[in-house]
Amino acid sequence: MARKKPKSNQSRVSFRKRHQGRVRDSDLTRQFNAGDQESLADAVKHERVSGKGDLTRKRTVVGVKADAPASADTTESNDAALISGRVLRAHGLHNTVLADDGRTFECSIRQVLKSLSIDGRGTVVAGDRVQFRSESETESELTGMIEFVAPRHGIISRQSRGQQHIIAANVDHLLIVTSAAEPTLKPALIDRFLLSAEQCGLNPVVIINKCDLVDPASLQPILGVYASLGYRVLLTSADRGTNIDYLKELLKGKQTALSGQSGVGKSSLLNAVQPGLGLAVSEVSKDNQKGRHTTTTSTLIPLQGEDAGWVFDTPGIRQFQLWDITAEEVAGLMPDLRPHVGACRYANCLHLSEDDCAVKDAVADGRIDARRYDSYCHLLENDLLI
């Protein structure tokens, strides 16, 4: 069976279709996902070849690195009034933007950005880096107009009816929070979260909290497996303060999303980082659950202290799970299974009961951890192939 094309390719292809032969200034000011940058560079090249317009501003806008021509001065003065910030909440017309100078603005979005987004949604999402123009600054309210959205990386999205809904942008780390006990450690669940992270191209860190409840030596085998796959694993205790400094360091200057089962200690860990933060996060989640906002609405919460970082939380991320994945895609998203899939006899091998399966051979002689392979089989047999 044919595999789905990677999302970045899909967006690249559709970007090319939309823009072939009609690159305009306004086209270049729309938001771009990280995967679009190559196409954008193509578009810029195309326009440069056709000799139209000063491209300096466009390149500044979308963050594509290029040598700036001499006319850059004009651009700088044009953009001098623009303020940089990051989007804390995006609710249609009302977007809360935290300016880099610490002030908070309620911003609307420039019409051209909205009309260029695929379906009017997701033009601006929590976590976006934007540039906006201040419109009014009174004692009670600061308002502005978002002019540019920077290229995105680390996108958490969900697909529904063939459309991508972005929940959070520029997620630098996804913390997969689990607990050593109460609730018991569930490696299969960690594997699922890791798959979601791989699927979205996120940088995962596995946190095993409540390590005060077990003998840390008992966690060594599981730590070993994940470490050998190149994943970062951190043992913490929110109760005892174990590795909280390390966690603070991890959060520093980064936009971090937390996922994990209920009761593992996500709020407690955030409270250990900054008293009251866990409460703030869970109130945001409750608001979402009550349906006051849609479940895809996400909020970015700034941590106190200079460049201390930002934390996302929404129920959609907490229960972050595999969206729109096919059985054929799973092995390719597991770094331990991936190197073997090409050596199976059948190109469409699912590595379950087929003959001459290189993945099963690798499990049999210990090159793939048997428990990880069990997770794989369980996911396919109980979720994806029923």
Ligand SMILES: Nc1nc2c(ncn2[C@@H]2O[C@H](COP(=O)(O)OP(=O)(O)OP(=O)(O)O)[C@@H](O)[C@H]2O)c(=O)[nH]1
């Ligand atoms: N022993 C121990 N208990 C902890 C630790 N961290 C959290 N707990 C306890 O575990 C329980 C659940 O903690 P929470 O922080 O509410 O868990 P959560 O993951 O935010 O849960 P949800 O809000 O339901 O998603 C609380 O009773 C905490 O006191 C820890 O490191 N050690």
Ligand SMILES: [Zn+2]
């Ligand atoms: Zn196979």
